[in-house]
Amino acid sequence: SSKYVLSQMHPMWQEPLAIPGGDRQSPIDIVVRKSVYDSELKPLVTDYDPQTCQQIWNNGYSFLVEYDDTTDKSTVKGGPLQDKYRLCQFHFHWGESNAWGSEHTVDRKLFPAELHLVHWNSDKYSLFEEAVMEENGLAVIGVFLKVGKRHEGLQKLVDALPAIRHKNSVVDFNRFDPACLLPSNTDDYWTYHGSLTTPPLTESVTWMVMKQHIEVSHEQLAVFRSLLFTSADEEVQKGMVNNFRVQQSQCGRTVRSSFS
Ligand SMILES: NS(=O)(=O)c1ccc(-n2ccn(-c3ccc(F)cc3F)c2=O)cc1
Numbered sequence: 001s002s003k004y005v006l007s008q009m010h011p012m013w014q015e016p017l018a019i020p021g022g023d024r025q026s027p028i029d030i031v032v033r034k035s036v037y038d039s040e041l042k043p044l045v046t047d048y049d050p051q052t053c054q055q056i057w058n059n060g061y062s063f064l065v066e067y068d069d070t071t072d073k074s075t076v077k078g079g080p081l082q083d084k085y086r087l088c089q090f091h092f093h094w095g096e097s098n099a100w101g102s103e104h105t106v107d108r109k110l111f112p113a114e115l116h117l118v119h120w121n122s123d124k125y126s127l128f129e130e131a132v133m134e135e136n137g138l139a140v141i142g143v144f145l146k147v148g149k150r151h152e153g154l155q156k157l158v159d160a161l162p163a164i165r166h167k168n169s170v171v172d173f174n175r176f177d178p179a180c181l182l183p184s185n186t187d188d189y190w191t192y193h194g195s196l197t198t199p200p201l202t203e204s205v206t207w208m209v210m211k212q213h214i215e216v217s218h219e220q221l222a223v224f225r226s227l228l229f230t231s232a233d234e235e236v237q238k239g240m241v242n243n244f245r246v247q248q249s250q251c252g253r254t255v256r257s258s259f260s
């Protein structure tokens, strides 16, 4: 069953021995019955401008769709957030099979993939690089993917992937509206304070994990798996799969839910 799967996973990079702070790392398992309903949590308000989409590239961990974050044109606010946060990029994590791939789990349930929309606090900081080091610097929206019907909005992105098969390849990519990747219901989510899930692993993230998943087709996910961790000049090519971090302990943190 899936609960034994994670132990067979080979994390894509060596976990560092010392992590800054280390008591609010991500990802975690969201234990639904231990989450606390907080009626003060507001609905999330996303306001994305597709014109700010700039490029798509393979960074050797995942593929990133990057946005121009020099203005407040694509932002998220509300929810647990006190400030306005600017979208800088989104990316995914996935498995080699549909049985696993997500970073967060819900009552140990694994999803085949997980989308992360990464934002930084533009009310308090002037650059992403500054915000990434600060307690309330980043806000990441997590959306689970399930295999089912084809996701029409995702297809434009899937069609661009063969051009960035290798690490460090980049192609222009514009007029992509990330709102099409959000579930219809963004009022129901879990939120907790955590970290980036790849180096620098800084504990600067307010996580908002959507309760409702989105559906993509098996064929669309298969194209994700055709990407490579390695650059074109490396002798041994490694397929980009299982690019998720092993789960971290909750360390007494409370996961709040926006729904009862
Ligand atoms: N998977 S996730 O938690 O959403 C996640 C994990 C790692 C990152 N990440 C890795 C390096 N950077 C990064 C990029 C530019 C920079 F100036 C500083 C950084 F930390 C980053 O934001 C961004 C997001």
Ligand SMILES: [Zn+2]
Residues within 6 Å of the ligand: 091, 092, 093, 116, 197
């Ligand atoms: Zn991520």
